Amino acid sequence: MIKTLQWFPKRFSPGDMDASGGDRLLGKTELSRLAVLIRETAQNSWDARNEQGRPLFGVSLRRTDYRLRDDLADLLSEGRHGDLASMRRHANFRLLEIYDRGTQGLDGPADLSPAGKGRSARFQDLILKFGVSHNNGTTGGTYGFGKTAAFAYSGIGTIIYWTRCRNPEGYLEDRFIVSAFGESYQEKGVQFTGRHWWGRLSDDGESVLPIIGEDAAELGARFFERGFAPGETGTSLLVLDPLIADEEDAEDAAAEPLHRLTSDPVEMEQDFERRARQAIRANLWPKMITPPGADASPMALELSVASRPIDLGTAEGGALLLWGSGLNAIRAARTGGEEIRTPQGLPVKVIEILRNRKVIGHLALVQRVPAAETPLAFDDLDPAREDESRLLRIALMRGQAELVVTTVDWVQREAPVGTDWLAVFKSSDDFDEYYAEAEPPAHDNWVTEGSSSESSKIIRHTKTRVRQRITEVIHPEIDTPAPTSTTIPRSTGALSRRLGAMLPGPTPRLDDVVRKPGTGRRRADARPRWHVEARAPRLVRTAADGMQEQEVRFMVTGDAPMGRVRLTVSLLGDEGLHEPVPPQKLGIRWQHATPDGKDMAVVPTGEEIGVRFLGAPRRALRVELTAGSTDGRS
Numbered sequence: 001m002i003k004t005l006q007w008f009p010k011r012f013s014p015g016d017m018d019a020s021g022g023d024r025l026l027g028k029t030e031l032s033r034l035a036v037l038i039r040e041t042a043q044n045s046w047d048a049r050n051e052q053g054r055p056l057f058g059v060s061l062r063r064t065d066y067r068l069r070d071d072l073a074d075l076l077s078e079g080r081h082g083d084l085a086s087m088r089r090h091a092n093f094r095l096l097e098i099y100d101r102g103t104q105g106l107d108g109p110a111d112l113s114p115a116g117k118g119r120s121a122r123f124q125d126l127i128l129k130f131g132v133s134h135n136n137g138t139t140g141g142t143y144g145f146g147k148t149a150a151f152a153y154s155g156i157g158t159i160i161y162w163t164r165c166r167n168p169e170g171y172l173e174d175r176f177i178v179s180a181f182g183e184s185y186q187e188k189g190v191q192f193t194g195r196h197w198w199g200r201l202s203d204d205g206e207s208v209l210p211i212i213g214e215d216a217a218e219l220g221a222r223f224f225e226r227g228f229a230p231g232e233t234g235t236s237l238l239v240l241d242p243l244i245a246d247e248e249d250a251e252d253a254a255a256e257p258l259h260r261l262t263s264d265p266v267e268m269e270q271d272f273e274r275r276a277r278q279a280i281r282a283n284l285w286p287k288m289i290t291p292p293g294a295d296a297s298p299m300a301l302e303l304s305v306a307s308r309p310i311d312l313g314t315a316e317g318g319a320l321l322l323w324g325s326g327l328n329a330i331r332a333a334r335t336g337g338e339e340i341r342t343p344q345g346l347p348v349k350v351i352e353i354l355r356n357r358k359v360i361g362h363l364a365l366v367q368r369v370p371a372a373e374t375p376l377a378f379d380d381l382d383p384a385r386e387d388e389s390r391l392l393r394i395a396l397m398r399g400q401a402e403l404v405v406t407t408v409d410w411v412q413r414e415a416p417v418g419t420d421w422l423a424v425f426k427s428s429d430d431f432d433e434y435y436a437e438a439e440p441p442a443h444d445n446w447v448t449e450g451s452s453s454e455s456s457k458i459i460r461h462t463k464t465r466v467r468q469r470i471t472e473v474i475h476p477e478i479d480t481p482a483p484t485s486t487t488i489p490r491s492t493g494a495l496s497r498r499l500g501a502m503l504p505g506p507t508p509r510l511d512d513v514v515r516k517p518g519t520g521r522r523r524a525d526a527r528p529r530w531h532v533e534a535r536a537p538r539l540v541r542t543a544a545d546g547m548q549e550q551e552v553r554f555m556v557t558g559d560a561p562m563g564r565v566r567l568t569v570s571l572l573g574d575e576g577l578h579e580p581v582p583p584q585k586l587g588i589r590w591q592h593a594t595p596d597g598k599d600m601a602v603v604p605t606g607e608e609i610g611v612r613f614l615g616a617p618r619r620a621l622r623v624e625l626t627a628g629s630t631d632g633r634s
Helices: 019-026 033-047 066-075 082-089 122-128 143-152 214-223 265-288 319-335 429-437 453-474 497-502 510-514
Strands: 006-011 056-063 094-101 158-166 172-181 185-187 190-201 234-240 300-305 349-355 358-368 394-397 404-408 420-427 531-534 538-542 548-557 562-572 578-580 589-591 600-604 608-615 621-629
Touching (some): 033 056, 033 094, 033 143, 033 234, 033 265, 056 265, 066 082, 066 214, 122 172, 143 158, 158 214, 172 214, 265 319, 265 404, 319 349, 319 394, 319 420, 358 453, 420 453, 429 453, 531 621, 548 562, 600 608
Parallel strands (some): 056 300
Antiparallel strands (some): 006 190, 094 234, 158 172, 172 190, 185 190, 349 358, 358 420, 531 548, 562 621, 589 608
């Protein structure tokens, strides 16, 4: 028989926040809800790791039977939770269990008494408080965004916590408590925030405490799948009714959306498996890479669906090993280790990024020859794969946390024909705090807006230097400064080196790939045979949604009657850095030309041609027209 927990709803007091507005206050992210949940909980687990040993982080999705659903409803029967009571009849009601072991657990005071200077207060910070800042560069950031991410992933906004930690007296202690975020409400003339807890009321009834000791261990064993070994510490959380159907992450956007409660259970779980595996690999791959000289990776990762373990692909190779060689090259460079090579035997180039003669980070440039690799059937970490969701090529991470912040493309140039590359940038430990300060609450980018002057300058400097260093190695023959104008000059003279990488050409020799900048032989005639002259863009109209239709008139000259031209549009940002606009969002329309793909057309030479496209309002645009022959020669 499950004993009902005592309910504590939070009354409004001066300065309190409406529970339903927490996610809006903390900001938005382009990441999926599942990706945010995995990133944030994994960061919290890594931050709480024990000094000795290797932490474990796991994600497990499972179904429930009627007995477990009845016990959950009985556990939380006190208070306002009609949503849970109504779930008793849903056979597809699921639980998402997220756990870590080899961590310190949610330690510190179990109430709101002061923890003391330098003492841990993880229980308070995660369970009882909101938006506690930890932006010192060594941790994930704040508990606020991660906390709301967990609640936002629950269909009924409810999370169960079970932790085993050492209490302030140093003894092992189990703690069990339930928390929920819901809509604010009024009752009997009193306003409530919408935040709820279920546990044990304090003696004065003004606060809530967790269930502690043997009672907590028994409750944890009843509702959680993963238990604790003798002497083991860590934390498990249970997301009730997880929102595992996500239309934005659907593999086929044209198909009928899945519904977590009514769709076929096997199909629903297979879809979740695909997305969870991809989210773990894309965001946590640095934790899967064994450092040079070590016996194991920094963190053990697990994923299971319906009690079935899912292979995360650590042994299958592919692009994971390429990213890993970049990370290990930086690790080795910082510890004085040996040179790191890719699986194909190419050396990884590590470049110091300096500012005011201080190393603010390291850039590892990984070059590859696709023809020398055995590609995987599907590699979600390969930035060169042929689909609409191409990954970007530069992985950014902070030095101590070693978690992927984001991947970016600051170069915007295709690799020379027959070659490819990716890169890893890792900030120096001494500068981690500046990069941490530049991260939004979701820790999914480095931005200059809202950062301190010093942090903003460091981020801008990093973007500029990383772009320059990669360009020097990959395109040593090109020495063109990034454009700062928002319009096209009347004559661009743009030779399509990017286009040439997309068209047939000879496979380079291995020594061509690894040759240092400046060692290549100079061509006898460097003058371009294909040339584009373009007029400045002209505003045609403003659409109902605010997008502005632009027109560019241009002429292609070359040594054949017909040529191929490509349109590239980017949004200009800091110091000329630009973000490409996908061709499918431009609505490109060619005039007096034959479309050839989403962003190219075959055009007659020596004649004025027009192209129209849609551009974002009030944004500076970089518009490029590059040309080449129809057979790939330029």
